[in-house]
Amino acid sequence: MARRIKIFDTTLRDGEQSPGCSMNLEEKIEIAKQLEKLNVDVIEAGFAISSKGDFESVMNIAKTLKNTTVTSLARALEKDIDVAYEAVKYAVSPRIHTFISTSPVHMQYKLRMSPEEVIEKTAAMVAYAKKYVSDIQFSAEDATRTEPEFLARVVQTAIKAGATVINIPDTVGFTTPNEMFDLIKYLKQNVSNIDKAELAVHCHNDLGMAVANSLAAVQAGASQIECTVNGLGERAGNAALEEIVMALNTRKPYFDIDCEVNTKQIYRTSRLVYNIIGMTPPINKAIVGTNAFAHESGIHQHGVLAEKSTYEIMTPESIGLKTNNMVLGKHSGRHAFEDKLIELGYDFTQEEINTYFEKFKELCDKKKQVNNNDIIAIVTNKMTYKPGTYELDRFDVHASNKNAATCVIVLKADNEFTEEVAIGDGPINAAYNAIDKIVSIKGHSLENYSINSVSDGTDALGEVVVKIRYNDNTYIGRGLSTDIIESSILAYVNGINKIIEMG
Numbered sequence: 001m002a003r004r005i006k007i008f009d010t011t012l013r014d015g016e017q018s019p020g021c022s023m024n025l026e027e028k029i030e031i032a033k034q035l036e037k038l039n040v041d042v043i044e045a046g047f048a049i050s051s052k053g054d055f056e057s058v059m060n061i062a063k064t065l066k067n068t069t070v071t072s073l074a075r076a077l078e079k080d081i082d083v084a085y086e087a088v089k090y091a092v093s094p095r096i097h098t099f100i101s102t103s104p105v106h107m108q109y110k111l112r113m114s115p116e117e118v119i120e121k122t123a124a125m126v127a128y129a130k131k132y133v134s135d136i137q138f139s140a141e142d143a144t145r146t147e148p149e150f151l152a153r154v155v156q157t158a159i160k161a162g163a164t165v166i167n168i169p170d171t172v173g174f175t176t177p178n179e180m181f182d183l184i185k186y187l188k189q190n191v192s193n194i195d196k197a198e199l200a201v202h203c204h205n206d207l208g209m210a211v212a213n214s215l216a217a218v219q220a221g222a223s224q225i226e227c228t229v230n231g232l233g234e235r236a237g238n239a240a241l242e243e244i245v246m247a248l249n250t251r252k253p254y255f256d257i258d259c260e261v262n263t264k265q266i267y268r269t270s271r272l273v274y275n276i277i278g279m280t281p282p283i284n285k286a287i288v289g290t291n292a293f294a295h296e297s298g299i300h301q302h303g304v305l306a307e308k309s310t311y312e313i314m315t316p317e318s319i320g321l322k323t324n325n326m327v328l329g330k331h332s333g334r335h336a337f338e339d340k341l342i343e344l345g346y347d348f349t350q351e352e353i354n355t356y357f358e359k360f361k362e363l364c365d366k367k368k369q370v371n372n373n374d375i376i377a378i379v380t381n382k383m384t385y386k387p388g389t390y391e392l393d394r395f396d397v398h399a400s401n402k403n404a405a406t407c408v409i410v411l412k413a414d415n416e417f418t419e420e421v422a423i424g425d426g427p428i429n430a431a432y433n434a435i436d437k438i439v440s441i442k443g444h445s446l447e448n449y450s451i452n453s454v455s456d457g458t459d460a461l462g463e464v465v466v467k468i469r470y471n472d473n474t475y476i477g478r479g480l481s482t483d484i485i486e487s488s489i490l491a492y493v494n495g496i497n498k499i500i501e502m503g
């Protein structure tokens with residue numbers, strides 16, 4: 001029988017540590033719920049002591065999820081462990097994840113501790129955490145640059161003190177698959193109490209080997225892989241969840257490993273995360289990129305038409321993508337629209353379906369055919385207007401290649417309409433200048449602007465994502481329309497609203 005391994009998702013902790021990938025509480029809860037649908041085993045919801053926001057999100061996720069183990073990271077310090085417990089204690093299955101560095105360079109320069117002090121701290125802090133919950137994960141940070149004999153001593157100590165999971169991080173993405181395989185085998189053979197704990201790996205992608213290293217660890221006997229959706233994470237990121245899961249599934253006879261992830265939720269999870277952090281997947285990204293299942297060359301197309309397996313090693317359906325991209329249009333009724341949402345894997349309340357259907361109808365007035373990507377964009381770009389926030393009423397732009405562009409804009413807030421006009425270097429700059437004259441916040445600046453077409457054709461929906469800097473934080477705004485100036489305005493207003501909502 002195939003061996004079962006666990007998938008530990010750290011998108012909301014290590015993933016969120018990637019520059020420009022911060023998320024607000026609502027967004028984190030939405031991702032956590034989706035990760036539960038994806039059926040991962042453990043969700044690392046944050047680093048509770050690092051900020052009030054992280055504490056709130058770990059606590060709220062712990063309260064919200066129904067089946068999944070929820071953990072918070074904690075340094076090997078009593079105060080970190082206390083706060084981690086306060087946040088995870090509401091979970092159906094709480095875990096505390098404590099860590100300390102074990103490599104010579106980290107012990108000397110980061111911790112300023114001797115190896116013996118690290119051993120003592122490991123024993124004391126694992127035992128301290130054990131007072132709170134039974135499920136304790138211990139990570140030896142920078143394990144792959146640690147002397148194996150010392151690593152084995154630390155691991156043995158942590159298990160003796162009560163750790164139920166031992167994680168071996170390749171913190172700086174330094175190791176190679178063969179070395180990782182040997183290290184896991186070494187620990188299995190040289191730690192006398194190793195069978196009392198699960199062995200996990202956490203691989204970073206600095207040399208592009210995070211997924212390969214994780215799979216090598218599993219082949220050597222590791223039973224938990226830590227990963228993130230879309231491979232987000234510090235620097236070059238972590239091992240990508242979708243790549244690991246699909247490798248194990250597609251090459252099942254080779255690996256002979258089971259994991260319980262519902263692969264049909266992969267595409268949707270990936271899109272949700274990209275949408276929330278305001279990024280679009282590189283088109284050739286493995287598994288979830290737009291080209292992952294596209295066949296361009298004549299020879300390949302011919303082969304796939306004759307027999308899919310000539311060039312397709314996995315099906316688009318297996319990650320929740322429908323090949324039959326049935327389009328909807330202005331004659332499609334609410335029933336067909338609801339069926340399409342169900343087919344795409346969405347749950348919705350009656351209130352949500354009303355909003356989505358209204359947006360769908362608006363889109364049908366502008367676009368003849370509405371496809372899956374358009375519908376995903378409608379659902380993931382849902383906007384709710386809260387008091388004090390702005391709504392676009394109308395705009396009027398004039399642009400030419402000889403003179404500055406002008407834009408008149410009318411925004412509505414709390415039922416009051418405000419009109420402003422501004423000039424700018426192009427119509428979008430003029431619109432943003434006009435918006436800046438209206439809004440109540442000051443001192444913000446546009447950090448990044450990107451535009452992406454979410455479907456094909458000249459009437460495709462243009463999705464604009466902006467990053468606005470305000471008081472040392474970055475806020476992401478998204479806008480969607482068949483008119484790129486409108487989507488640009490909607491994105492900027494959406495970003496400004498997020499700043500106002502955060503108070």
Ligand code: KIV
Nearest residue numbers: 099139141142169171
């Ligand atoms: O990369 C790393 O070492 C980590 C640990 C804290 C698990 O993220």
Ligand code: ZN
Nearest residue numbers: 014171202234
């Ligand atoms: Zn990490």
